[in-house]
Amino acid sequence: PRAAEVLVSEAMALVGTLPGWAVRDCVLLRSRNPGSKFVFGKGNFKTLTGKLKTSPRLSAVFVNMERLTVAQEICLEEAWGLPVLDRYSLVLRIFQLHARTREAKLQIALASIPLMRSRMRKEHKHLDQQGGGSRYLKGPGETALETQRRVLEQREQRLRRALGTVARKRSLLRSQRSRAELPVVALVGYTNSGKTTLARALTHDLSLEPHDAVFATLDVTAHAGLLPGRTTALYVDTVGFLSRLPHGLVHAFSATLEDVLHSDVIVHVRDISNTDTERQRDTVLHVLAQLGLSEAARSRILEVHNKIDLMPHFSPTCWVTSHVSALHEWGLEELKERVQEAVLIATNKAVMELSIPLEGEHSSWLYREAAVQDVRVIPESSTAHVSVIISQAALGKFYKRF
Structure with missing residues (x-):
């Protein structure tokens, strides 16, 4: 189907964004039950596994799903002998590549927490399968898994507090723009x-x-x-x-x-x-x-x-x-x-045509408080016709003052 082909094309573009990464091959397969342990049905999974086993120089497999469960990651990686990425982990890598400001880096660090939790659970499942390696104590009655969970929770709280500070600064900047009457156009x-x-x-x-x-x-x-x-x-x-x-x-x-x-x-x-x-x-x-x-x-x-x-x-x-x-x-x-x-x-502004005397503070006030578009001097009446963009509040001040 056309929609599936478009998504595959976009997925390939995502992989190509990362330096040194290239798509070696691409396979479009239907999955009737993507929540199953191996994601695909038996026939499709067998075909895909055979293809991967005979493809040289592969370093990872990207499954174009939003999130794989820990169990799915373990099953696929064991079957294929390669790291397996889902859409979340791949996009996060791209975000890490392009982050420049402290705020973006904080947001990426926060978005990485669920991935770190998944990896942590995956590692401990492996240890359990190898004979209960995760059972030893790391603190007063605390297993290694519990310690890691606590450390991650503390990290998440710190990141949320830091982002809260950033959000307050952004709010302050917005209020300053508002006071300066600078219109904001978001692209x-x-x-x-x-x-x-x-x-x-x-x-x-x-x-x-x-x-x-x-x-x-x-x-x-x-x-x-x-x-x-x-x-x-x-x-x-x-x-x-x-x-x-x-x-x-x-x-x-x-x-x-x-x-x-x-x-x-x-x-x-x-x-x-x-x-x-x-x-x-x-x-x-x-x-x-x-x-x-x-x-x-x-x-x-x-x-x-x-x-x-x-x-x-x-x-x-x-x-x-x-x-x-x-x-x-x-x-x-x-x-x-x-x-x-x-x-x-x-912004509740309008283009207004005003007639003002040539003498007085009318002109300088308008240049200061509004955006003057055009001025036509009428010498015989000692006036000027002024076209301005002005807010309703400023217009009220103008009429009150003059």
Whole structure:
């Protein structure tokens, strides 16, 4: 089936992300009972085992399931004589590769705890099978397994406390942005959809380094860019989403992705050249729902179709969607206009035409408290017609003062 082939292709791309890793072979097998000890039915398992035994230079097997149980890992590794990875452990390795900030590293460390628990149980099962090696005491009446569990629990508590501190700092930063009246535009999308390239094109921030790889962006970063009305917006570049992203990893990164929930505008960047773009779209919306974004907020998302340069015969099918090539900077002015419209609605601002005297503090006040768009001087009346983007609160202050 087409859906299965797409998932296999994506799984191969995941493996290829890791330096020095390559897919030697790929097998697509049906499993009627994936919860069984050997995952596959007897016939498929026998076929797969035979193939692995005759394949040279293999170092691991990746089973494209969200999580394997400890019992399944033990059975498969004993049968194949190779380490066995599931989707959780593979994606976690990729996350570890791309983490840069302390926050991302803390989140990955927290997401690693379930994996460490699984390994711990696996090791002790092996010891038990070899004659009860895990029974000896390690403390006052405490087995080695109990000691390791306690150490892991303490580590998990420390990580959660550290992430709680990070979350409070993020909350403080958000309140500072709010006081400065800087609108926040969050860029979300499937991994490798071009979010970082678009953020760079919109802000001309050369510190942004786009990479053609899954999860190339793992840390959430904010970059200032000018909108057409000469107001500054903060574009927030976020971690890419992935279909069947293990549930534990979604929650590990929920602190980072809170910036999306608190943004004024969400821009969903889609790789429209990808044949699987509709499923990718559904995945992104599903993850946003998992994170707690309301249905009303999801309905207001601005959708951007990126990578139209990869479609030589591209023809827009939806005129309420922006069509761009972030790489070649096509369609960006129209996108900025749409972002500005959405920002004005979200922040309760409006474009106003005001008539002010040439003398007095009116002009300097407006330049300080609003975004002045245009000024037309009327000499005969000693006035100026000023076009401004201004909040309702600032407009009230203006009328009260003048």
